[in-house]
Amino acid sequence: MTGFAMGPALLFCPADRPERFAKAAERADAVILDLEDAVASGRKVFARGALIESELDPARVIVRINPLGGEHVAADLATLSQTDYRTIMVAKAESAKRVGRIDERFEVVALCETARGVASAEKLAALPNAVALMWGAEDLVASLGGTSSRKRRGGYRDIARYARSRVLLAAGAAGKAAIDAVHLDLADERGLRREASDAAASGFAASACIHPGQVATIRAAYRPDAATVAWARGLLAAAEGQGGVFSHRGRMVDEPVLRHARTVVARADAG
Numbered sequence: 001m002t003g004f005a006m007g008p009a010l011l012f013c014p015a016d017r018p019e020r021f022a023k024a025a026e027r028a029d030a031v032i033l034d035l036e037d038a039v040a041s042g043r044k045v046f047a048r049g050a051l052i053e054s055e056l057d058p059a060r061v062i063v064r065i066n067p068l069g070g071e072h073v074a075a076d077l078a079t080l081s082q083t084d085y086r087t088i089m090v091a092k093a094e095s096a097k098r099v100g101r102i103d104e105r106f107e108v109v110a111l112c113e114t115a116r117g118v119a120s121a122e123k124l125a126a127l128p129n130a131v132a133l134m135w136g137a138e139d140l141v142a143s144l145g146g147t148s149s150r151k152r153r154g155g156y157r158d159i160a161r162y163a164r165s166r167v168l169l170a171a172g173a174a175g176k177a178a179i180d181a182v183h184l185d186l187a188d189e190r191g192l193r194r195e196a197s198d199a200a201a202s203g204f205a206a207s208a209c210i211h212p213g214q215v216a217t218i219r220a221a222y223r224p225d226a227a228t229v230a231w232a233r234g235l236l237a238a239a240e241g242q243g244g245v246f247s248h249r250g251r252m253v254d255e256p257v258l259r260h261a262r263t264v265v266a267r268a269d270a271g
Contacts (some may be wrong), residue, residue, distance in 0.1 A: 004131045004177035005270075006030035006060060006087075007206025008196075008222035009215040014181065015047035015063070021054050029219075030060040035076050036091040044072055048079040061108060062186070064089040068098040077103065081227040088132070092139065096123035099130070107131045109179065113139035118163045126175035134179035134208065135167040143159035154191050168203060175253035184209050196221030200267075222262045232264035 011028035013020050015035045033054075039047045051063065063085050066072035073137040080088065086106055093099055093110035094117045102108060110124040111117070113136030117124075125133055135147035137160045149160045164181070173177035180199040183192040192214055196207050201223040207218045225230070236258065238248045245254045245271070 009218040016043040017051040058084040067092040114143040121170035125170040132177040133171040180207040229268045232261035
């Protein structure tokens with residue numbers, strides 16, 4: 001698995017709001033400075049200047065650039081060359097060839113948020129410069145001619161669930177991290193908690209968010225509770241000296257179960 005370890009809570013911040021940069025970095029595990037959708041066309045130049053002048057820890061910053069092949073991306077990359085930021089998120093990533101040609105100084109998070117992007121998830125994940133994949137629901141549904149990624153009660157429609165699963169599987173098969181999509185309903189803390197908990201249990205490395213108030217919920221969802229940690233530590237202790245399959249407290253234990261336990265302990269120690 002890739003060494004990507006910025007999570008679990010990645011907070012988007014508009015790149016044209018430099019007064020928010022420090023607070024965003026303080027509140028979240030990492031900040032995604034957004035040069036794309038969060039910045040109007042007339043503010044792109046200002047946003048790039050703010051990026052150059054910013055002084056955040058590069059190890060905890062991802063910069064979302066505009067789509068490859070568009071009118072803004074050349075200026076975005078030229079701007080990044082004047083900073084110490086080296087992890088970029090490629091908006092609406094679709095072409096593995098184009099993503100693979102990005103300057104080797106940069107590590108890439110490929111954002112699969114269109115039909116073509118999701119269909120190319122495996123090729124994008126296999127790129128040497130890709131460290132993670134992320135998926136996005138709203139642009140995906142828009143690219144299909146749809147009008148909503150969610151059902152009336154808040155759950156994702158089947159097409160969004162398929163995209164989420166495919167991106168996670170593509171990333172995992174290539175040994176790369178997967179980042180779950182943002183939860184847009186800021187008032188729906190229960191829904192955010194449910195989705196973040198599912199993301200953590202399913203194997204996502206992190207969840208993106210759009211408001212500082214969502215960070216604590218995501219962190220809590222990724223942090224194993226005390227009982228689960230105690231189970232994992234006890235199981236790993238019992239496994240010492242054992243070979244192959246063994247029984248522990250009435251349950252059969254094999255390597256996949258031990259891997260689950262190691263992941264729990266790793267998350268607990270990181271939290």
